[in-house]
Amino acid sequence: MTSRDGFQWTPEDGLKQGVPSIGVISPPTNVASASQPWDVIVIGGGYSGLTATRDLCVAGLRVLLVEARDRIGGRSWSSNIGNYPFEMGGTWVHWGQPHVWREISRYNMRSEMEPSFDFSRGVNHFQLRTNDGTSIMSHEDEDTLLATALHKFVDVDGSLGRKVIPFAHDAFHVPEARQYDSMSAKDRLDAIALSLTPNERAALESFVLLCSCGTLETTSFFEFLHWWALCGYTYQGCMDSLISYKFKGGQSSFAIRFFSEAKQSGRLSYVFNSPVRSITDEGGKVTLTTRDGRQYIGARLVSTIPLNVLNSISFTPPLDPQRMAAANKGHVNQCVKVHAEISNKDMRSWTGISYPFNKLTYAIGDGTTPAGNTHIVCFGGFHNHMHPEEDVQETKKAVENMAPGNMDIKRLVFHNWSKDEFAKGAWFFSPPGLLSTSLDALRRRHGNIVFANSDWAAGWRSFIDGAIEEGTRAAMTVKEELQPSPAPRLRL
Numbered sequence: 001m002t003s004r005d006g007f008q009w010t011p012e013d014g015l016k017q018g019v020p021s022i023g024v025i026s027p028p029t030n031v032a033s034a035s036q037p038w039d040v041i042v043i044g045g046g047y048s049g050l051t052a053t054r055d056l057c058v059a060g061l062r063v064l065l066v067e068a069r070d071r072i073g074g075r076s077w078s079s080n081i082g083n084y085p086f087e088m089g090g091t092w093v094h095w096g097q098p099h100v101w102r103e104i105s106r107y108n109m110r111s112e113m114e115p116s117f118d119f120s121r122g123v124n125h126f127q128l129r130t131n132d133g134t135s136i137m138s139h140e141d142e143d144t145l146l147a148t149a150l151h152k153f154v155d156v157d158g159s160l161g162r163k164v165i166p167f168a169h170d171a172f173h174v175p176e177a178r179q180y181d182s183m184s185a186k187d188r189l190d191a192i193a194l195s196l197t198p199n200e201r202a203a204l205e206s207f208v209l210l211c212s213c214g215t216l217e218t219t220s221f222f223e224f225l226h227w228w229a230l231c232g233y234t235y236q237g238c239m240d241s242l243i244s245y246k247f248k249g250g251q252s253s254f255a256i257r258f259f260s261e262a263k264q265s266g267r268l269s270y271v272f273n274s275p276v277r278s279i280t281d282e283g284g285k286v287t288l289t290t291r292d293g294r295q296y297i298g299a300r301l302v303s304t305i306p307l308n309v310l311n312s313i314s315f316t317p318p319l320d321p322q323r324m325a326a327a328n329k330g331h332v333n334q335c336v337k338v339h340a341e342i343s344n345k346d347m348r349s350w351t352g353i354s355y356p357f358n359k360l361t362y363a364i365g366d367g368t369t370p371a372g373n374t375h376i377v378c379f380g381g382f383h384n385h386m387h388p389e390e391d392v393q394e395t396k397k398a399v400e401n402m403a404p405g406n407m408d409i410k411r412l413v414f415h416n417w418s419k420d421e422f423a424k425g426a427w428f429f430s431p432p433g434l435l436s437t438s439l440d441a442l443r444r445r446h447g448n449i450v451f452a453n454s455d456w457a458a459g460w461r462s463f464i465d466g467a468i469e470e471g472t473r474a475a476m477t478v479k480e481e482l483q484p485s486p487a488p489r490l491r492l
């Protein structure tokens with residue numbers, strides 16, 4: 001099936017909107033009439049919503065899943081083009097991510113993982129292009145450059161951040177950590193500027209911007225420290241956790257397991273292509289109204305609507321001012337992720353940074369397509385933003401600028417997350433001040449409405465793991481209320 005989401009460009013066919021994905025659900029609904037009240041309505045079929053839906057169905061509750069798109073997966077989904085999964089959003093997972101790995105074990109998918117990197121052949125080096133010129137170095141030297149620069153960046157406590165954030169899943173455990181949320185990445189760079197070589201500075205800035213996809217001024221230094229702590233306080237940990245291991249069959253091959261298990265329970269109703277307009281909590285019941293006027297009623301509602309689009313829904317009673325202020329401020333990630341299939345087979349082992357002059361900044365060889373071409377994945381962000389479908393020539397040029405002379409483009413594949421009306425951005429990355437003021441408010445319930453999204457997870461916030469953490473939390477909350485356990489519970 002073909003989703004409305006995503007774009008593909010080839011020299012033969014030009015630009016086409018919509019790409020095939022195994023995450024598309026057809027037929028889009030199994031609900032004949034909206035009259036029955038459900039135990040729980042879940043808004044959103046991303047990993048938060050899929051986890052909550054599955055857990056609640058398995059627990060014996062009747063669930064209605066309402067999704068605006070024609071597919072599951074939300075910000076994590078894969079296209080299947082020529083039998084090859086190009087990842088349109090969330091991609092990489094790691095066994096150090098506890099919630100995601102539990103699900104990989106549950107669905108027996110351990111052997112369905114593969115590494116992105118293959119440093120074994122051809123153009124087997126790192127290329128750093130800056131305003132000062134081009135440096136070619138080995139991948140070992142690439143690691144040393146980035147690790148050295150990152151150590152200078154994070155070492156605010158003489159312990160590479162360990163004293164400031166000793167518990168990554170309780171990041172404000174040490175009260176002093178809050179001060180770093182009022183600092184931007186730019187503030188921290190200015191503080192260490194004299195200690196950085198020009199190459200260290202360029203590589204460090206592009207790595208930080210790869211994480212936030214905002215600008216250096218809009219990137220919370222605290223949130224970067226939080227990522228660093230999650231990754232075990234090492235550059236190697238960052239590479240392993242953030243960009244190394246993916247599903248051979250693509251993210252949608254994982255997401256579909258959650259949906260299928262929920263469906264098999266016989267308690268799942270679903271409506272896709274159904275953007276929600278408003279939610280009314282009348283105490284005894286919650287009524288959801290879609291943009292086309294359909295109404296659905298549940299005893300509880302789990303909203304997994306992302307932060308950057310939360311203010312597009314009307315709530316009665318209204319959301320508290322702190323949550324609304326956070327939603328209006330939003331997160332800063334406007335990642336541009338572009339896949340390029342190129343004819344140069346030798347580029348599989350290449351990595352590169354082109355910064356700050358280029359619209360795409362960081363790229364790696366990510367696979368070999370069935371045609372034997374190299375798959376390169378490239379990232380850009382808000383600091384030098386573009387909408388890839390608006391000017392394909394500009395997009396091609398940005399890819400070519402990553403490694404001039406080596407990018408003979410056969411295909412481009414991408415999704416525009418900035419213009420996506422159900423996300424308005426990519427993975428969560430906090431601006432300065434948002435988390436220390438609003439994280440607790442974002443995690444709070446609102447009457448019979450429970451909020452779950454990776455955007456305000458406690459641990460791997462911004463990641464698939466955080467979405468599953470949040471879906472699990474929401475399902476537990478609702479389950480305990482609607483289906484109190486008959487056995488006495490051990491309270492720890």
Ligand code: FAD
Nearest residue numbers: 044046047048068074075089090091092276454462463464
């Ligand atoms: P979402 O996936 O956003 O789900 C929310 C759902 O709500 C969506 O399906 C949306 O359509 C729906 N919705 C929104 N508005 C409405 C409405 N009005 N009515 C009905 N439904 C609505 N994470 C990783 O772990 N590893 C990675 O490598 C990685 N890379 C990423 C790369 C990109 C380009 C992007 C965009 C994200 C990446 N992430 C990555 C982050 C990860 O994808 C997200 O954190 C995670 O998927 C969020 O899941 P969620 O369910 O919390 O939210």
